[in-house]
Amino acid sequence: MDWQGQKLAEQLMQTMLVAFALVAFLIGYWIGSFQMMLLIYAGGVVLTTLVTVPNWPFFNRHPLKWLDPSEVDRHPRPQPVKSKKKPIKQK
Amino acid sequence: MHSFGYRANALLTFSVTILAVMCAMASFSDNLNSPSPTAEVKVLSINWFQRQPNGNDEGQRDVEYIFKFAVHVYMEHKTGCFQWFFSLWDRDLVFVFLAAEYATPMNSLNQVSLWDGIIPSKEQAKFWVHTTNKYRFIDQGNNLRGKEYNLTLHWHVMPKTGKMFADKIVMTGYRLPDEYR
Numbered sequence: 001m002d003w004q005g006q007k008l009a010e011q012l013m014q015t016m017l018v019a020f021a022l023v024a025f026l027i028g029y030w031i032g033s034f035q036m037m038l039l040i041y042a043g044g045v046v047l048t049t050l051v052t053v054p055n056w057p058f059f060n061r062h063p064l065k066w067l068d069p070s071e072v073d074r075h076p077r078p079q080p081v082k083s084k085k086k087p088i089k090q091k
Numbered sequence: 092m093h094s095f096g097y098r099a100n101a102l103l104t105f106s107v108t109i110l111a112v113m114c115a116m117a118s119f120s121d122n123l124n125s126p127s128p129t130a131e132v133k134v135l136s137i138n139w140f141q142r143q144p145n146g147n148d149e150g151q152r153d154v155e156y157i158f159k160f161a162v163h164v165y166m167e168h169k170t171g172c173f174q175w176f177f178s179l180w181d182r183d184l185v186f187v188f189l190a191a192e193y194a195t196p197m198n199s200l201n202q203v204s205l206w207d208g209i210i211p212s213k214e215q216a217k218f219w220v221h222t223t224n225k226y227r228f229i230d231q232g233n234n235l236r237g238k239e240y241n242l243t244l245h246w247h248v249m250p251k252t253g254k255m256f257a258d259k260i261v262m263t264g265y266r267l268p269d270e271y272r
Contacts, residue, residue, distance in 0.1 A: 041110065053102060
């Protein structure tokens with residue numbers, strides 16, 4: 001996933017879970033069945049999992065531009081400078 | 092949100108938190124409704140009213156009297172009473188018990204439980220029961236002859252999530268016989 005995709009996934013997950021919870025609570029309260037509320041919510045959780053957790057292509061619409069391998073050779077990696085340390089003379 | 096495991100973990104945690112919030116809301120919604128059932132109890136007959144020779148508890152030197160009796164109880168729950176409990180969605184079962192209350196010189200309030208039962212679901216909530224008492228009506232001393240007592244019907248409502256609440260109805264005007272049978 002790219003950065004935009006991750007943000008989208010997180011927002012989708014939160015929105016869907018809260019929406020399903022509200023719908024489940026209202027329907028359960030209206031028909032008077034605790035079990036129905038839990039079932040609707042469980043279905044909502046499963047649906048949200050299917051939408052947000054796997055790495056779908058629509059999460060990758062702004063792909064990151066990785067550096068080309070041919071470019072690497074033209075710009076060699078800078079080496080760390082080796083410094084010589086003089087030993088401290090003790091009298 | 093960069094990896095599969097990370098997203099799965101975040102989703103699970105958030106969904107369980109929301110589930111806890113939903114259950115709290117459900118149990119809170121119980122406080123908005125307060126029911127009031129009705130019941131009628133008739134004592135049909137008192138079959139056995141004796142004293143037991145092994146007395147205890149009231150500190151007198153003579154042999155104490157402990158009474159046992161069998162009582163027929165006809166109890167009717169009128170329409171829409173206990174059924175009302177189950178119209179609220181958060182109910183698991185209702186525990187009902189019948190207690191006799193009376194006063195003695197030693198204790199200002201004595202409560203003896205005579206019968207209890209469990210109503211597991213809405214379909215069985217409207218009922219009448221015709222039975223003998225499950226537990227013996229025993230006094231700690233010799234106070235029961237000719238005693239006036241109240242019958243109290245208590246109920247405890249167990250929700251699926253949240254706080255249990257209890258209430259009672261008091262029915263007055265019952266009296267034990269003056270002599271042993």
